[in-house]
Amino acid sequence: MEYSKVAHRDTVLLTVTDPEKDTAALDRAAAILKNGGLVALPTETVYGLGANALDPQAVKNIFLAKGRPQDNPLIIHIVDPQQAQLYAKDIPPVYYELCRRFSPGPLTVILPKREIIPMETSGGLETVAIRIPSHPVAREIIRRAGVPVAAPSANLSGSPSPTTAEHCVHDLWGRVDAIVDAGECSVGVESTVISLAANPPLLLRPGAVTPAQLREFLPDLVVHHAVTDKLQENERADSPGMKYKHYAPKAQITILDAGSEQFVRYVNAHAHEGLYALCFEEDVAGLKVPYISLGRDEKDQAKHLFAALRELDEKGAKEVYARCPSRQGVGLAVYNRLIRAAAFHECDLNEETQAPSDQNSEAGVPAAGTSFEKRKA
Ligand code: TXA
Numbered sequence: 001m002e003y004s005k006v007a008h009r010d011t012v013l014l015t016v017t018d019p020e021k022d023t024a025a026l027d028r029a030a031a032i033l034k035n036g037g038l039v040a041l042p043t044e045t046v047y048g049l050g051a052n053a054l055d056p057q058a059v060k061n062i063f064l065a066k067g068r069p070q071d072n073p074l075i076i077h078i079v080d081p082q083q084a085q086l087y088a089k090d091i092p093p094v095y096y097e098l099c100r101r102f103s104p105g106p107l108t109v110i111l112p113k114r115e116i117i118p119m120e121t122s123g124g125l126e127t128v129a130i131r132i133p134s135h136p137v138a139r140e141i142i143r144r145a146g147v148p149v150a151a152p153s154a155n156l157s158g159s160p161s162p163t164t165a166e167h168c169v170h171d172l173w174g175r176v177d178a179i180v181d182a183g184e185c186s187v188g189v190e191s192t193v194i195s196l197a198a199n200p201p202l203l204l205r206p207g208a209v210t211p212a213q214l215r216e217f218l219p220d221l222v223v224h225h226a227v228t229d230k231l232q233e234n235e236r237a238d239s240p241g242m243k244y245k246h247y248a249p250k251a252q253i254t255i256l257d258a259g260s261e262q263f264v265r266y267v268n269a270h271a272h273e274g275l276y277a278l279c280f281e282e283d284v285a286g287l288k289v290p291y292i293s294l295g296r297d298e299k300d301q302a303k304h305l306f307a308a309l310r311e312l313d314e315k316g317a318k319e320v321y322a323r324c325p326s327r328q329g330v331g332l333a334v335y336n337r338l339i340r341a342a343a344f345h346e347c348d349l350n351e352e353t354q355a356p357s358d359q360n361s362e363a364g365v366p367a368a369g370t371s372f373e374k375r376k377a
Pocket residue numbers: 043045046047048049072073074075106108110122125127128129131151152153154189190191192193204238239240241242
């Protein structure tokens with residue numbers, strides 16, 4: 001898709017600090033949506049690029065503004081679980097049980113779609129992805145617009161999802177009608193996506209709602225192998241988003257599976273011009289190369305990952321060694337995004353240091369020429 005061919009739009013920046021008071025900004029954003037325009041708006045996960053989900057032309061403009069492949073379906077955002085039946089059919093009772101536990105919040109559920117949802121929104125599929133966001137600003141804008149809001153993440157296709165309005169300004173200024181600034185997103189990675197149109201139910205994208213939490217309601221939930229592994233060539237993508245390049249900064253990222261000490265030792269031993277560490281707080285004191293810390297626990301890591309990936313580009317990082325997240329809780333979502341940002345470059349230092357050919361094993365440093373492509377399919 002050619003970004004340069006998108007018609008220029010005069011973008012307004014609308015700031016909402018208090019959704020109860022800043023009603024003029026909310027009404028303006030809602031009116032733009034109702035009239036077929038494009039609005040980047042905050043949700044608790046990441047900023048979304050919203051348009052009226054029932055308006056095929058408005059939805060087409062989302063794809064153009066983002067440079068998104070047209071077969072990659074959009075999530076529709078509503079405010080109340082009861083509205084789901086307007087847009088989806090054959091809704092199983094467990095959908096409402098899930099809503100009672102997790103909605104509003106970072107969970108998206110795929111269901112068979114009704115006619116009213118245009119093919120542009122569903123990317124040509126017979127299903128629709130529905131989410132009920134909890135962010136008060138998103139909720140107020142959707143409620144005031146009075147339409148379901150289709151919203152992918154508000155980034156240019158291929159770059160990290162935006163977690164601040166500044167990220168949206170960077171990617172979409174002049175391409176959308178408004179950007180609503182309500183500060184940093186609290187979760188930081190996109191919603192968990194599950195399909196109830198599949199049998200057994202299928203988790204397609206991990207997020208803050210974890211497989212363990214979901215299995216209380218869906219004991220037979222299957223986690224798609226592409227959550228942690230590369231989709232095979234010619235393999236059908238159950239979720240079209242799986243097959244596209246994602247979140248990739250310019251630098252080559254390698255994920256290092258290691259404890260703090262081993263990670264720090266390895267990174268310091270391989271220091272070179274343009275190398276950055278993407279690390280956790282516990283690694284910071286020992287590092288002798290420039291670094292960005294994602295914080296202390298999985299929640300911190302989720303919140304800061306996408307901003308960190310953007311920052312690495314700004315700093316001109318050429319190569320990045322990233323500490324591998326735990327994969328516990330929301331850590332699985334962090335791992336899922338990071339492994340894509342790293343183009344599946346991952347190295348298990350625990351294994352490498354035990355290799356007999358490893359002459360520097362006392363320093364925990366794999367021998368030169370160690371392959372980082374072990375996970376590459
Ligand atoms: O947290 C989020 O989910 C954010 C905020 C803005 O709500 N939105 C978001 O949208 O991340 P997007 O478009 O960037 O990611 C949606 C993912 C894509 O991978 C898409 O392929 C998948 O969900 N998806 C959407 N509808 C689908 C469907 N009917 N069947 C299978 N996958 C679907």
